[in-house]
Amino acid sequence: MDDQKDILLAKWMDQSISSEELMTLSKDVDLDYLDTLLKQSKSLELETKPAEQMWESFNFPSKVAEVPKRRFINWLIFGVIAIIIILAFLFYNPKKSIKTGIKKTQNFAFIDGSKAYLGPNSMISFDADNYTDNRTISMKGHVYFEVEKGSTFTVKMAGGSVQVLGTSFNIWNVNDEYVTVQCYEGSVKVINDKVNQEQVISAGQAVSFNNNELSDVHSMSRKRPDWMDNQRIYNGIPVNLFLKDLSAYYGITFSNGDINSKELISGIYPTDDIDKAIKTIEVSNQWKHEKTGDKIIFTSSD
Amino acid sequence: MNVCNQKIFKELYFQWNEPIQRFLQSKGLDLHKAADLSQDVFEKMWKNCATITQQKAKSFLFTAANNLFIDDYRKKKTVLKYNSEFISGMEKKDGQYLLEMNEFKDQMEAVIESMTKASKEVFMMSRFNNMSYKEIAQALDISVKAVEKRMSKALLHLATNKIKIKR
Numbered sequence: 001m002d003d004q005k006d007i008l009l010a011k012w013m014d015q016s017i018s019s020e021e022l023m024t025l026s027k028d029v030d031l032d033y034l035d036t037l038l039k040q041s042k043s044l045e046l047e048t049k050p051a052e053q054m055w056e057s058f059n060f061p062s063k064v065a066e067v068p069k070r071r072f073i074n075w076l077i078f079g080v081i082a083i084i085i086i087l088a089f090l091f092y093n094p095k096k097s098i099k100t101g102i103k104k105t106q107n108f109a110f111i112d113g114s115k116a117y118l119g120p121n122s123m124i125s126f127d128a129d130n131y132t133d134n135r136t137i138s139m140k141g142h143v144y145f146e147v148e149k150g151s152t153f154t155v156k157m158a159g160g161s162v163q164v165l166g167t168s169f170n171i172w173n174v175n176d177e178y179v180t181v182q183c184y185e186g187s188v189k190v191i192n193d194k195v196n197q198e199q200v201i202s203a204g205q206a207v208s209f210n211n212n213e214l215s216d217v218h219s220m221s222r223k224r225p226d227w228m229d230n231q232r233i234y235n236g237i238p239v240n241l242f243l244k245d246l247s248a249y250y251g252i253t254f255s256n257g258d259i260n261s262k263e264l265i266s267g268i269y270p271t272d273d274i275d276k277a278i279k280t281i282e283v284s285n286q287w288k289h290e291k292t293g294d295k296i297i298f299t300s301s302d
Numbered sequence: 303m304n305v306c307n308q309k310i311f312k313e314l315y316f317q318w319n320e321p322i323q324r325f326l327q328s329k330g331l332d333l334h335k336a337a338d339l340s341q342d343v344f345e346k347m348w349k350n351c352a353t354i355t356q357q358k359a360k361s362f363l364f365t366a367a368n369n370l371f372i373d374d375y376r377k378k379k380t381v382l383k384y385n386s387e388f389i390s391g392m393e394k395k396d397g398q399y400l401l402e403m404n405e406f407k408d409q410m411e412a413v414i415e416s417m418t419k420a421s422k423e424v425f426m427m428s429r430f431n432n433m434s435y436k437e438i439a440q441a442l443d444i445s446v447k448a449v450e451k452r453m454s455k456a457l458l459h460l461a462t463n464k465i466k467i468k469r
Contacts, residue, residue, distance in 0.1 A: 045382065
């Protein structure tokens, strides 16, 4: 069926079909039969475990701490953090840097209330003395920023930079060839140093550098980065970078046996359940895995 | 208002637990796996209850079910049963009718089984879980148009692979 016709049956069942469309459709499809079949199938259903029975075995897990809202108490916390930072700067090198290792994430609040959420194996650094005048941050790895309004906030990374006024955005900087920037609020300007290209994206949009070329802007529906919800979504990334990135969440080395490193991976993978992650990798790519020590090697399953 | 209130949470649990089970069965899980995973979905909602409003609860549940679902390699047979309304009407019918209905049920399961996975899940969600095309689209994170296409494929499949029905 052609493009117009291929949704007619769905519209027929939904009773949103026009009489003209119905004429066309009834020539191709035995609608009387289909109607009787569907009516008769009303006597059938899917069996479920009754909710009453399920409820009895439901265990309330402990809650994840509430995401702080901007209320007085939080300003107080930021204030305290800010004072600690100021005191720390009086005694230490003004070049401040925050690093996370394998399996670790960390949140950081700047003096102006802007925040950075670091994924595993990531780093930010900035000149704490001049931060108020010059909001410039260097980063590596995977960082989500929530920027308070003010002067231009610049994030520098291998291969380029991102400039904003006040907004939320996520950067995944694998190396100078692979960078993804996702914008969740306001708008950001993404700059690719190597080819001197610029692209402005707004809330709900993302853009990547891929082999020194800025990709087309694509839209996304998430409200915050995938890794903050314990999963990673990949859209065509080479096998070696994929395995390296996912390794950082588990502290286990993943490597590819006979699988070509340049093969592209897409899909959604959990970052909080190693068994599910391995299973998902196996099923969606038709690989199998082998464990040696704290290393997991994937090979093609045939 | 978030869903950390136990009374609100329990109401949502009773309202959506079985629809979530049917949703997961439509995606190919058997009765027990679907029930287990639905329990996980509600645990996840409780863990994150502070960030979920009552209005967002339904979409959170289906999205979480869709994300937690992991395709199981082994092919599951679609299993249907008669609903209680049909069974209570059955007492008045003769044995011949029962035989024919059993045959219908088996053939219906088989013809659903022979659909492509994408068509099968959309058809079952619509038919056996009362979900609108829009609800299916949101839960699977695809467009309504894509749902309509898959649904039409499923219906065309039914129309071209005829089984014995009572006219």
